Every structure is written in C-alpha cells, then in structure tokens.
Amino acid sequence: GQQVMQIPQYQHVQEGEDFTTYCNSSTTLSNIQWYKQRPGGHPVFLIQLVKSGEVKKQKRLTFQFGEAKKNSSLHITATQTTDVGTYFCAGIGWEYGNKLVFGAGTILRVKS
C-alpha cells in the first residue's frame, strides 16, 4: 500500500488564495523532497529537506519538515496561474530501502 500519504488529492483555488499540501510517512525519513509536474510535463525538483523541523522558502513557497521527520508540508502564498500542476512529495528512508518513494500528489488548479 501507499507508504507516503499525501493530501489533499485535489485543490481548486481562486488566484491569490493560499494553498497547502501535506505529506505523511509511515516511517522516519532521512530526507524529503518536493517536485512539481506541470500538465503534460515531467516532475521537476523543487527542494530537499534533511533536518528535523527544517523550514525552507522559495519566494512564495514554504516547505516544512516535521520534528519527527515523518511529515512535511508545502505552502504556497497568494497562488498564481503559473502555480498550476501536481505537487509530489517523495521521501527516502531506511525502511524504504533508501529509495525515493513518492506520495500520490496534489493537483492544484487556479482560477483567475
């Protein structure tokens, strides 16, 4: 079954609204990564979080890694139409054979 859970599956927001997607692993991770896949495109690496409680920002995007290194979130402030796509979290952990395991993804649609 899915080892890295991600919610929500789908979110449709008005341009300018905020958006958050959450990721939860059944086991402790050594790191968690976030990817964006535009419609018809391939996954593009956004960021990697390694440390417990780590927070990183990229312009309007804020990424967090939980204290227990089992959960993570991506928050987008004031969404724009260019944010449209599917956001995947992907974790690496010893119990996953140190391989990248992807969450189900959150599809973001933005109404202008």
Added chain:
Amino acid sequence: SAVISQKPSRDICQRGTSLTIQCQVDSQVTMMFWYRQQPGQSLTLIATANQGSEATYESGFVIDKFPISRPNLTFSTLTVSNMSPEDSSIYLCSVEDYGEKGGYTFGSGTRLTVV
C-alpha cells in the same frame, strides 16, 4: 544538475509488440532509475540500473517484461515487452543530483499508448 535526453517522447504501439526507451545523461552516473506513471497516478519505481551489473527490480516488476540495459555510465534503455493496453503509461528515467541542492532529475518521459 544533470541533463537527460529521453526518447521517444511518445508512441502508439500494437499489443504484443515491444518498445525500447532510451535515456542519455550528460554526465557519468552510477545509478539510473526507471519509473512508471500510470494515467493520473503517482510515480512507481520499476528498477534501478547499475552499469556493469543486472538491474534491480522492484516488487511487481520482472526482467522478462521490462529488460534494462546499462552499457555505460551515461546511457540506459528500458524495453516494455509483449505490450498490453495495461502498459499504457508514462515511463521516465531519472538520476540523482549530487550537488548541493540534492534531488533527482527526470527525463521528459515517454508517453506510451498500447492499442
């Protein structure tokens, strides 16, 4: 980060035939990864391709169905054999980026439709 050239970008194939997908990386890498992304789904790892040894397959994937070649440190192929409509998916190769930022780079994907 690495740059990957993947081809073909898409193909429509008859059931029972085979398709070979190629990935060329602009730098030498120890491992290359092959993923499948079924329509509307997430990415599932098929196998890890190491140069000079047999690929390592994940549960649910077998060498007879998805033979992989890794002749050198910059190139790999994945063949989808004896295709059925259930094999219709996007297939992607990937390599790890060992730079400061980390993460993995993906090829542009091969969109396969089996009819």
